[in-house]
Amino acid sequence: MRMALHLPTIPDEVAGDIAAIGRFAAGRGWVPATSGNFSRRLDSGHIAITRSGIDKGAIGARDLIAVALDAPLPAGVSAETPLHVARYRADARIGAIVHVHSVAATVLSRADAARGYVELDGFEMHKALAGITTHESTVRLPIFANDQDTHALAERIEAALGGEPSVPGYLLAGHGLYAWGATMDDARRHLEGVEFLLTCALEERRLRR
Numbered sequence: 001m002r003m004a005l006h007l008p009t010i011p012d013e014v015a016g017d018i019a020a021i022g023r024f025a026a027g028r029g030w031v032p033a034t035s036g037n038f039s040r041r042l043d044s045g046h047i048a049i050t051r052s053g054i055d056k057g058a059i060g061a062r063d064l065i066a067v068a069l070d071a072p073l074p075a076g077v078s079a080e081t082p083l084h085v086a087r088y089r090a091d092a093r094i095g096a097i098v099h100v101h102s103v104a105a106t107v108l109s110r111a112d113a114a115r116g117y118v119e120l121d122g123f124e125m126h127k128a129l130a131g132i133t134t135h136e137s138t139v140r141l142p143i144f145a146n147d148q149d150t151h152a153l154a155e156r157i158e159a160a161l162g163g164e165p166s167v168p169g170y171l172l173a174g175h176g177l178y179a180w181g182a183t184m185d186d187a188r189r190h191l192e193g194v195e196f197l198l199t200c201a202l203e204e205r206r207l208r209r
């Protein structure tokens with residue numbers, strides 16, 4: 001018989017942090033119909049992540065589950081948990097990961113899927129992203145083809161990102177946006193910044209029509 005896996009309890013502060021980002025994203029219409037998921041690192045080997053099928057605007061402590069980064073996933077976790085786990089494993093500095101199904105991310109990730117990235121050029125908002133200090137920059141947000149096999153998808157994404165992505169986020173084609181940061185505040189700033197940039201890019205394309 002296998003030994004029961006010991007998983008850390010999720011501190012109230014972590015649960016509160018995840019509930020807050022859920023309310024924030026839901027308030028902006030970025031996680032419709034129970035979509036999206038949010039996670040935070042608990043320690044070097046564990047994270048807390050939202051369960052599948054819950055309203056992300058009303059996340060309670062029981063809607064979260066602790067997951068080991070180096071063990072098979074427990075039942076009831078979000079189907080996209082492998083994408084979170086792979087990112088945390090790839091970079092020990094990541095403390096929080098957020099994922100949304102916004103209109104701008106969904107539309108642009110489809111429109112530019114063949115090219116493999118959305119190009120964002122010359123926006124002041126670039127400075128919201130870690131490591132970028134000027135608007136005189138071109139940000140290329142990678143796009144990966146969507147896949148219901150999220151274990152295989154996570155492997156493909158991490159191989160392509162190569163451990164040190166220039167942007168703290170990526171798109172899944174026709175699906176949505178992943179963003180991350182050292183803390184939940186960083187992850188939220190990156191999410192909000194990239195969402196703003198994507199919305200601007202989408203509006204500019206509509207103007208050009």
Ligand SMILES: [Zn+2]
Nearest residue numbers: 036080099176
């Ligand atoms: Zn999703």
